[in-house]
Amino acid sequence: MPDSNIVRLGSSAKIRIFDLVFAVTGGELRFIAQEHDTTTTEADMDDDGTTWEDAETGLVRVEATIEFQHTKLINVHAPPLFLKPGRVIDLKVYADGIDFDPYWFPLFLLTQGSRGLALRSPQNGRVQGRSKGRVLLPGGA
Numbered sequence: 001m002p003d004s005n006i007v008r009l010g011s012s013a014k015i016r017i018f019d020l021v022f023a024v025t026g027g028e029l030r031f032i033a034q035e036h037d038t039t040t041t042e043a044d045m046d047d048d049g050t051t052w053e054d055a056e057t058g059l060v061r062v063e064a065t066i067e068f069q070h071t072k073l074i075n076v077h078a079p080p081l082f083l084k085p086g087r088v089i090d091l092k093v094y095a096d097g098i099d100f101d102p103y104w105f106p107l108f109l110l111t112q113g114s115r116g117l118a119l120r121s122p123q124n125g126r127v128q129g130r131s132k133g134r135v136l137l138p139g140g141a
Contacts (some may be wrong), residue, residue, distance in 0.1 A: 001061070003106070005030065005031045005032070006028055006029070006030050006031070006032075007028060007029040007095055007103070008028045008034040008044075009026060009027045009028060009029070009066060009090060009093070009095055010024075010095060011024075011025075012096060012097040013027075013093070013096070013097070014094040014098045015040060015066055015068055015090040015091065015092065015093050015094070015127070016072040016091070016094070016128070017081055017083075017089055017090070017091055018081070018089065018100070020074070020081065021098065022069060022070050022125070023067040023068060023069045024066060024068050025067045025068060025069055025087045025092075025124065026064060026066075026067045026079050026115075027064065027065050027066035027067050027068075027080065027126075028064070028066075029062055029063075029064045029093065029095075029103060030062065030063045030064070030065060031060060031062055032060065033057040033058065033059070033060045034057065034058035034059045034060075034064070035055060035057040035059070035075040036055075036058050036059060037055070038126060043124070049134065051131075053135055058064070060131055061101050061131050061132070062103070062130065062131040063129070063130045063131075064086050064105075064108070064127065064128065064129060064130070064133050065092075065126065065127075065128045066093065066125070066126065066127050066128075067124060067125070067126050068106070068124070068125050068126070069123065069124060070123050070125055071121055071123065072123055076125050077114065083110060083125065083127065085110050085111055085113075086109075086110065087104075087109075087110045088107050088108065088109050088132060089108050089110060089127075090105070090106055090107075090108070091104075091105040091108040091127065092104045092105070093105070094137070096138075097133065100138065101138035101139055101140075102138060103137060103138060104135065105131050105132075105135055105136070105137050106133070106136070107131070107132040107133050108127075108129055108130070108132065109130055109131075109132045110128070111130065112128070113126060113128035
C-alpha cells in the first residue's frame with residue numbers, strides 16, 4: 001500500500017479506461033481496511049492497570065473519485081466505455097503521469113456519481129467507484 005491512505009491526483013495524472021487515455025482534472029484514491037473486532041485476550045495492560053484495546057485490519061479495498069476530460073467525439077455512454085453505475089471496467093490510474101507505473105484496477109466497479117455529461121468541449125467526466133478484487137500497485141508491490 002502507499003505511504004498514505006489517500007493518493008491525491010493532480011494535473012499530471014492520467015487514467016486509462018480500456019485503451020483510451022484521459023487527462024485527470026482532480027480526484028483521489030482512498031485505501032480502506034476493515035477493522036476486526038477484538039476480545040479482552042487481545043488487549044494490552046499497562047503498569048497503571050489500564051487495558052488498551054488491540055486492533056487488527058482485515059480486507060482492503062480502494063475507493064476512487066476521479067474527474068477527467070474527454071472530447072465531444074467520445075460518447076462515454078456507448079461502447080467501449082459505457083460508464084454507468086453497476087458496470088465493471090478495466091481502469092489504470094497514472095498518479096504521476098503516463099510515463100510512470102499505474103495503480104491498476106483490472107476490475108473497477110462503477111458506483112453512483114459516475115458520469116460523462118457536459119455541454120462544451122472538452123467535456124468533464126467522472127468515474128466513481130471501488131476496487132473489485134486485487135489492485136496492482138505501482139512498482140509491482
